[in-house]
Structure formats: C-alpha cells, structure tokens
Amino acid sequence: MHAWLCEDPVGVDALNWKELPTPSPLAGEVLIEIKAASLNFPDLLIVQNKYQMKPALPFVPGSEYAGVVAAVGDGVTHLKVGDNVACLSGTGGFGTHTIAKAALCMPLPGGFSHVDAAAFIMIYATSWHALIDRAQLKAGETVLVLGAAGGVGTAAIQIAKAAGARVIAAASTDEKCALCRQIGADETINYSQDAVPNAFRERIKALTDGKGPDVIYDPVGGDFAEPAFRSIAWRGRYLIVGFASGPIPNLPLNLPLLKGASLVGVFWGDFARREPKANAAMMGELAQWYAQGKVKPVIDRTMPMAELKAAYAHMGSRGVMGKLVMTNP
Numbered sequence: 001m002h003a004w005l006c007e008d009p010v011g012v013d014a015l016n017w018k019e020l021p022t023p024s025p026l027a028g029e030v031l032i033e034i035k036a037a038s039l040n041f042p043d044l045l046i047v048q049n050k051y052q053m054k055p056a057l058p059f060v061p062g063s064e065y066a067g068v069v070a071a072v073g074d075g076v077t078h079l080k081v082g083d084n085v086a087c088l089s090g091t092g093g094f095g096t097h098t099i100a101k102a103a104l105c106m107p108l109p110g111g112f113s114h115v116d117a118a119a120f121i122m123i124y125a126t127s128w129h130a131l132i133d134r135a136q137l138k139a140g141e142t143v144l145v146l147g148a149a150g151g152v153g154t155a156a157i158q159i160a161k162a163a164g165a166r167v168i169a170a171a172s173t174d175e176k177c178a179l180c181r182q183i184g185a186d187e188t189i190n191y192s193q194d195a196v197p198n199a200f201r202e203r204i205k206a207l208t209d210g211k212g213p214d215v216i217y218d219p220v221g222g223d224f225a226e227p228a229f230r231s232i233a234w235r236g237r238y239l240i241v242g243f244a245s246g247p248i249p250n251l252p253l254n255l256p257l258l259k260g261a262s263l264v265g266v267f268w269g270d271f272a273r274r275e276p277k278a279n280a281a282m283m284g285e286l287a288q289w290y291a292q293g294k295v296k297p298v299i300d301r302t303m304p305m306a307e308l309k310a311a312y313a314h315m316g317s318r319g320v321m322g323k324l325v326m327t328n329p
C-alpha cells in the first residue's frame with residue numbers, strides 16, 4: 001500500500017508519499033481499500049500539530065474516507081469483504097488502504113457514490129446536530145449561515161431548507177454567494193462587500209424585516225460574530241460551530257440578555273461519543289435524506305490522491321466551495 005505519511009507535524013510540505021506494508025486487521029477491525037477521501041478543516045490543522053487531537057507519530061492524515069472492505073478481523077459481524085463503507089476515524093484516509101474500527105464504518109446503501117460518501121459524514125452530521133438538535137429549528141424560521149459556501153456551510157443550507165426554513169447565506173465572494181443560491185439559499189450577503197460591521201447588520205435587518213434571524217450558524221468566528229449576534233431575533237439561537245477565520249470572538253454577555261437569546265455550543269464529535277444511539281438515528285435519517293435527494297454534497301473538485309499537497313494549498317487559500325475529494329483509481 002501507499003500513503004501520505006506525517007513523520008514531523010510541521011506542515012503539509014513535510015508529508016511524504018511512501019510505500020508501507022499492508023496491515024492485517026485485528027479483532028474488531030477491517031482493512032479498507034480507499035476509493036475517495038475528503039479534506040476537512042481539521043486535516044489542515046492536524047499536520048501542523050494545531051488540532052486538539054495529536055496522533056502518535058508517524059501517522060497518515062485523512063479524517064474521512066470511503067471505499068471497499070478488503071479484509072475483516074475476528075468478531076466483525078456487520079461487514080464482509082466487498083462491502084462499500086464510509087468511515088470517519090480522524091486519520092488514515094490519505095492513502096490506498098487503511099485499518100479502521102469496524103464500529104466506525106457506515107455500510108453504504110446502494111446508489112451512494114464513494115465520492116459523495118467520503119464527503120458526507122462530518123458536514124451533514126455536524127449541521128444536522130446543530131440545526132435540528134441543538135437549535136430545534138422549526139419550519140418557517142429564518143437561518144443566517146456564515147461561511148455558507150464551505151463544507152459545513154453548504155450542508156447547513158441544504159438541511160435548513162429541507163427542514164422548511166428560510167435561509168440567508170453569507171460568504172466572501174460573489175461566486176460563493178451564487179453557489180449558495182444554486183443549492184437553495186433564499187438570500188445572500190457578500191460580507192467582504194459589507195465589511196463595515198454596520199453595513200452587514202443593515203443588510204441582515206433589511207432581509208428580515210427588522211426582526212433578525214431566528215438561528216445563526218457560525219463556523220467562522222472572528223469579526224462578524226458580534227455584529228451577527230447583535231442582529232439576532234428575540235429568542236434567537238446562535239450556534240457556535242467553529243473558528244475557521246482564526247480568532248475566537250469575545251461576546252459581551254449583556255447581548256444574550258437583551259435579546260432573550262441563547263449561545264448554543266455545537267460539538268458533533270463528542271455528541272457521537274456520548275450519545276451513540278441518538279447519533280446512529282440521526283445518521284440513518286441523513287442517509288434517507290440523501291436517497292430522497294434532499295441533501296447532496298457539493299463537490300468543489302476531485303483530485304488524484306497523489307496531488308494531496310495541491311489540494312491542501314487550495315483549501316488553505318480559502319478557495320474551496322463545498323468539499324475537495326481525493327480519489328484512488
């Protein structure tokens with residue numbers, strides 16, 4: 001097998017494509033022949049030693065992937081050789097093969113392509129858990145999505161629309177805003193043009209008849225969090241999803257008081273660990289939504305696995321719309 005090996009977590013340049021012995025699965029594990037692996041934001045952080053999870057060295061990055069089961073270890077009953085699976089295991093995806101815990105592998109229903117499956121679990125699980133579970137979004141409510149053309153942002157647009165909400169998508173370029181409208185957003189805000197916080201607030205106000213969004217989905221953090229929160233509706237729910245722009249905002253606590261509004265933390269990974277039954281039920285519903293065409297990953301592009309460094313560069317330049325997926329022949 002071949003894989004991108006991280007022996008020194010000082011950045012993408014230090015990754016090396018290496019030939020490695022193909023491992024055999026132990027009890028409870030499976031060997032997967034990887035067909036597709038997507039890039040998620042943590043994949044960028046983990047090779048720089050900036051992610052909360054710090055795997056033992058050396059490791060193969062690639063948090064999320066899909067492929068075919070090539071061998072099964074003792075005690076694995078729900079998977080067999082030849083099954084198509086998707087897996088989110090944190091590492092291992094950027095190669096031709098990997099060992100995964102069988103319990104983490106989701107068997108793919110017929111009709112689920114490897115590319116879509118590799119780009120599915122992280123973004124849809126996060127956005128469903130955020131909007132449907134944590135925010136208790138109701139049909140007819142208005143959702144403002146920041147970073148709306150990114151991975152979790154595009155999933156949030158589709159899930160909010162499927163739940164009957166009105167969606168205002170905010171992103172940094174006209175091209176990104178056009179993509180958001182294409183996948184269902186009712187209105188868009190280009191926040192690089194409305195960079196003055198007051199202009200951003202005025203746009204939100206104008207698009208919500210002065211009432212403000214009921215739910216704000218924020219995977220970006222930084223400068224727009226406070227003006228966005230100041231615009232939220234009475235009884236609004238502000239979803240803290242991530243800080244892709246870097247800075248963690250400091251919000252004055254009088255603001256939630258004045259709006260009777262809630263700051264709602266979202267941590268899908270821990271939800272899945274702490275509440276596995278609820279997570280499994282959610283994944284089942286999401287697979288049905290995929291089959292019904294209510295959600296479908298936006299694929300910015302696919303690239304051969306060998307071009308991983310170029311893919312990382314594209315992601316780092318803030319240019320990706322939806323998801324980047326690496327493929328093996």
Ligand SMILES: NC(=O)c1ccc[n+]([C@@H]2O[C@H](COP(=O)([O-])OP(=O)(O)OC[C@H]3O[C@@H](n4cnc5c(N)ncnc54)[C@H](OP(=O)(O)O)[C@@H]3O)[C@@H](O)[C@H]2O)c1
Pocket residue numbers: 040041042122126147148149150151152153170171172173176219220240241242243244245246266267268269318320322
């Ligand atoms: N809480 C959870 O459970 C959970 C789960 C998954 C992901 N996350 C977090 O959610 C965030 C987004 O993840 P993602 O996979 O959707 O990432 P992504 O596809 O790269 O999207 C991030 C978006 O953030 C915006 N952005 C603003 N400033 C940026 C900067 N300096 N660099 C990069 N992007 C910037 C970009 O949109 P514009 O150019 O339009 O501003 C970009 O589209 C990450 O922080 C990730 O760790 C959290």
